[in-house]
Amino acid sequence: MTDIHRDIKPLGERPRILQMQEVDKTFNGNVAALRRMSLTVNEGDLISLLGPSGCGKSTALRLIAGLMRPTRGRIVWDGGQSADDLGVVFQEPTLMPWATVIQNVYLPFRLRGQSLASVRDRIGEVLHLVGLDKFVESYPRELSGGMKMRVSIARALVTNPRLILMDEPFAALDEITRQKLNNDLLSLKAATGCTVIFVTHSVFESVFLSDRILVMAPRPGRVISEITVDQPYPRDSAFRTSPEYAAIARRTSDTLMAAMGNTEMEAET
Amino acid sequence: MSIAEDGTSGLKPAVNEPESALYDAEEARYARARRIEAVAKWALPIIVMTLAIWGWDRLVVINNIPKYILPSPGLVVETLIKDWGILYPSMLVTLKITLTALAVAVVGGVLLAVLFTQSKFAEMSFFPFAVIMQVTPIVSVAPLIFIYVTNGFVALILCAWIVAFFPILANTTLGLKSADHNLRDLMTIYRANRWQRLRYLQLPSALPYFLGGLRIAGGLSLIGAIVAEYVAGSTAAGSGLAFRILEASYRLNIPRMYAGLLLIALMGVAIFMITAGLNHFLLRKWHESALKRD
Structure with a gap:
């Protein structure tokens, strides 16, 4: 349906996009936010970084985004990195309040020096994908929390980036809206074949969305387990009540609890 | 594929009850x-x-108060009309000083604010000067200015500018620094250059702050102009409203003093209303301060 669609290959056959190699991140010389974090992102992946607050999930994302540099280790993009490799969705919608929806989504193109006329169709297409056709000329304040987040997602998608980073994008939304947006995110992924790293502290969200879950533990932040969710897409609301879903959610939850338990015991000894 | 609605949109009541019942x-x-x-x-x-x-x-x-002590409001208006030929040109002089000073303050304040946010070293170097200029009472500096600057008109503008410029500088600097940090990150991720960052993020973020500064500066530039005229007295080729008031006081023409005062007050109100209107016009679409809530 769109000229930007990429076909998603099965898990083992996807070309690699990016590798985080044994990355350490230390703040102020001694606070270890991240230790020996390794991560491989392949085209079409939807990877969740799951863990409690303070486990370095957001730090990992900021490192990949190039907003900070690793203290040790490397982040390598296959084929080098360029300005339009990334799309980002933050926890807040992060829209410019003085600009209309279309102007907000136009921003990445505008910064590249492309005229609005030349990308108007593309923006319309993405706004249609996120269901905001009728709100093109609206200001952010006129939209609900969920709709603002859709604009934010549209902005991240619009340049068709190699990788989209999402930092707990739905954490501030109510449960009903959040489930709806989770469903919609999977539809978007099916429609565009985008690659996503999704930070969350919700076990259920991570199981529902991802094909791989990296469970992280705090102090120092590190990956303690990788869980593959080998359930086929498309997944719909029925998946949320399936026994497979429950089993994986249980396993993920146990892993997370074990990680936290270990950390607490480590802290006591 | 299209995603229709959030769960958040309001539900209409199933039965359409007559309004009076509700x-x-x-x-x-x-x-x-x-x-x-x-x-x-x-x-x-x-x-x-x-x-x-x-x-x-x-x-x-x-109380039968004589008009050289307190004129009645009717007499003040009468004097205003009778002396219009003297007062109106003076008002134009004061207005010209005020608006020129305000315009220079806006241009200078905004440019300096942009410079301060572009270069930390510029801010470190020059901010103390701005503060000193602000905290030193203009009344005490004005006599010196009238000695050094021979053109009376320019000297008056300079005085009014010194008073009006700081709120613009301080507010705009604050505004330029107050851009949302996630949006700043976004700019970095999309590799926006300095100019783009300023144009598309910092300047719009600073607009409400700037307009707040403008409202203060509008009033202050009028005060600055009037104060400077008083200090200049008859030395600086002054024929503004303050000069007229001084002149009238020497002649014990109290009704004309009141008429001049009335004009100054009206000018102040007009400036305030224009800046408030500008504020509303520019922010009405998006800024919290201009939004109506039920």
């Missing part, structure tokens, strides 16, 4: 309070102002 006593009371408030917003200031003027008039008439 209109209970409490709602009626609330609606009445709203109506009264809407009328009072305009009526109250007018009534109180009228009463005050009437009281002033009665005070003068009943």
Whole structure:
């Protein structure tokens, strides 16, 4: 349906996009936010970084985004990195309040020096994908929390980036809206074949969305387990009540609890 | 594929009840309070102002106060009309000084604010000067300015500018630094250059702050102009309103002093209303301060 669609290959056959190699991140010389974090992102992946607050999930994302540099280790993009490799969705919608929806989504193109006329169709297409056709000329304040987040997602998608980073994008939304947006995110992924790293502290969200879950533990932040969710897409609301879903959610939850338990015991000894 | 609606959109009641049924006593009371408030917003200031003027008039008439001590409001208006040929050109002079100073303050304040946010070292170097200029009372600096600057008109503008410039600088600097940090990150991720960052993020973020500064500076530039005229007295080829008031006071022409004062007050109100209107016009679409809420 769109000229930007990429076909998603099965898990083992996807070309690699990016590798985080044994990355350490230390703040102020001694606070270890991240230790020996390794991560491989392949085209079409939807990877969740799951863990409690303070486990370095957001730090990992900021490192990949190039907003900070690793203290040790490397982040390598296959084929080098360029300005339009990334799309980002933050926890807040992060829209410019003085600009209309279309102007907000136009921003990445505008910064590249492309005229609005030349990308108007593309923006319309993405706004249609996120269901905001009728709100093109609206200001952010006129939209609900969920709709603002859709604009934010549209902005991240619009340049068709190699990788989209999402930092707990739905954490501030109510449960009903959040489930709806989770469903919609999977539809978007099916429609565009985008690659996503999704930070969350919700076990259920991570199981529902991802094909791989990296469970992280705090102090120092590190990956303690990788869980593959080998359930086929498309997944719909029925998946949320399936026994497979429950089993994986249980396993993920146990892993997370074990990680936290270990950390607490480590802290006591 | 299209995603229709959030779960958040409001549900309409299934049965369309007649309006009167929904209109209970409490709602009626609330609606009445709203109506009264809407009328009072305009009526109250007018009534109180009228009463005050009437009281002033009665005070003068009943106590038989001579006009060289306190003229009646009627006489002030009469004098304003009678002396219009003298007062109006003076008002234009003061207005010209005020607006020129304000314009220079806006341009200078914004440019300096941009410079400060672009270069930390520029801010470190020059901010203390700005503060010193702000905290030193203009009355004490003005005599020096009139010695050094021979062109009286320029000297007056300089005085008014010194007073008006700081709120613009301080507010705009704050505004430029107040851009949302996630949006700043976004700019970094999309590799925006310095100019793009300024143009698309920092300047729009600073607009409400700048307009707040402008409202203060508008009033201050008038004050600065008037104060400078007073200090200049007859030395600086002054024929502005303050000079007229001084002149009238030497001649014990109290009604003309009041007429001049009235014009200055009206100018101040006009400047305030224009800046407030500008504020509303530019922010009405998006900024919290300009939004109406029920």
